[in-house]
Amino acid sequence: MLTPEQIENKLERLLPTVEKPGRYTGGELNSIVKDWGDPQIKTRVCVAFPDIYDLGMSNLGVGILYDILNQRPDTLAERAYCPWSDMEAVMRREGIPLYSLETKHPLSAFDVIGISLPYEQLYSNLLNFLDLAGLPLLTVDRGPDHPLIVAGGHATYNPEPVADFVDAFVIGEGEDVIVEIVTTYQKRKAEGSGDKLTLLKQLAKIWGVYVPALYEVIYNEDGTIAATTPTVPEAPAKVIKRIVPVMPPPLTKMIVPYIDTVHNRFPIEIMRGCTRGCRFCQAGMITRPVRERSVDQILQAIEDGLASTGFEEIALLSLSSSDYDDILELVRRVGEKYAGKHLSISVPSLRIETASVELMELLKDTKRGGFTFAPEAATEKMREIINKAVPTQQVLDTAREVYSRGWPTIKLYFMIGHPSETLEDVQAIVDLCKAVLAEGRKVLGNKANVTAGVSTFVPKPHTPFQWVSCDTIEQIIAKQSLLKRTLRGPGLKLNWNNPQETQLEAWFSRGDRRLGRVLLEAWKRGAKFDAWQEHFKYDAWQEAFAVCGLDPQFYTHRPRLIDETFPWDHIDIALKKQFLTEDYLWSLRGQTRVDCRERCFACGILPRFTKMREQTPVEAWECPEVKPKHLRGKQTVSLELPVQSA
């Protein structure tokens, strides 16, 4: 194994030969370098994002975990990202293993490697990452002396496609559980029980941790799942997602990169979860309950964050910022405080309503961003099916308001491939964009323009649309060519996704454990950086499916029966499957649900987390208050505790 000094020396010579060498140096402001010789430090963790630095540094989750771990005197945390292909070639040629940015230790020298997997296009990179680190790819091939590979992030709510490669998954929010994983690891190390299985069993007992090696998957003859069952008593039959009862203090001491990155700014999460219940939206289902930070806490975090970073841009992040209880007060106070300070403020995810325009007007003395709205579908009927009911007139009224206040550009996000969608529904996207542009023309003339981003819908696990079949590639191409043909002309711009890349996302979103072999075969055939068009190798994936004797269409276009057992059914996101089933059936009838701040639909969060809700301040959650049992009248909700039973 190369020493950090040897790696440093090689880098000194080689970095000038690669593109953007600033990706590979570390040493940035606010990065934390601890001494590996410090006897106090018991556990060394590397947090990682399996794509290049430019993207990885923009991932808030990795930054949060890095900060939490480094606050512990007994733990050090460093970072690693994938090298871009030019650097990868250099590293493989020179025998340089993947190393941490802080101290240039090879990744194999760490105790735990925590990898963020927010989306499926990173799976081939995960394999490449492990390979560059010199680690066996399969969890069965890694022993107690190899680093423990932990993964988390939204994609891992269906962990099965990458179950062969990851030792333990964090299902849910990482802030508390990462610490429990580290302390469990430390205890095992201190006890000196050098057996990996023992460690895995101990990890499986932690709420929110899924250890796939401790489960057996039984398939039906048709390839669907009969059952996924634990093989040891320590592993729970259902892995309940982890949540933090109250949003923890926000990260303020962010690392400031030396080079430009995708989101080179100070982000602050103002709210977690969403009460809207859009049926296609996985984030809206898996991040319940809705928890908010207070206006004062957010303002203080911005102040501290700007003082420690000097960033000239901030972003107020959430799934639906308009729904944040005190959004008006928050935006007004931020706008007043930073007026004339040359600070850019972005408030993404605003509702399509004129109030959003008034909200942005509160920021008129700062550098505010433009308007992006997401109607997702272009007809009222289709918006009812997806439960994002906005009257078309409201879209046009909002657009008129935006243009008349001087913004020349409106970005509109749509999806094609919604359930029951026809070419007429796709044509309606074109018509709506043109109608919006016409509103702009009335007030701004030819200055007005519309950018339409039309992505392709991929049904996600744990959503009411998890039963829906995807459009075939031919259907997608037909819909896209209609858009390309008709959504054109002065003032109109269209962006769309490569349909082949959408297929990849769709296979893995609802994939099962058998896809691990496909992934391995595709990686052997050169698949990596699937999220990058210039790298994406559709043929490698097709071949991999053929070699494994699996039909990709099984995962995408097969209609699923309402009572089918899914590969992710043992992952419990605290929504009752019955709630999702009912919501799916409602969608078929075009029946909508209102925002659950108005009315609780008993999705399952409260019965699952009753105890936690009781002990949490009323204002911290948007879910109704739950009184302790002795203060309640007759109650019908069960009092199941959020702990995993053995």
Added chain:
Amino acid sequence: MQRLRITFSKTAAMKFSGHLDLHKTWERTLRRARLPLAYSEGFNPHPKIQLAAALPLGFTSDCEIVDIWLETSQPLANARAALERAVPPGITLIEVAEAIEGGPALQTQVVAAEYRVLVSTDLNPEAMDERIAALLAAPEIKRVRRNKEYDLRPLIESLARTESDALGHTLLMRLTAREGATGRPEEVVEALGAEAAKAAFHRQKLFLAETVAR
């Protein structure tokens, strides 16, 4: 309005931060220092920061210069103390002085730059000296850069070997650095028959018009 002229070194990981990124680094440094950085007027205001001359990626330097405009005048000692606390790793302040507020743009004032280059070759010192002498004696040195032929010779103002050791030869060169006429030390190294990829470059002096009598 006050114009500060800051001389600083650029080392460690900072040497891989490009010209535009360095510009941003200074804006953020000023914001962290809570100094009243001035911005231009107009619809899209940008910070009033001028860097003297782009330093190629991978070069270290202890003579970089940046001019920064402040909305309100600060005592130099206070400004320097605030900046000391705010500069990121890889940047060290060398001098903070006041420049003439309405004077010409910094980048137009640069006329030449001096580089110290460590070249590793198999040549012995005498052979290296011979090559240097031959290069300096040549009436012209035809080079091709970005598919364009040019003459490197007039851009070399001076060139000498200062020492040699196990790591290689240390060369000192002063090259013209004016708009449209900038000598690149890698080109000089290549013209000497050595590999630029194996050399280490350090800029140690920038010559400004006001300090050079020409």
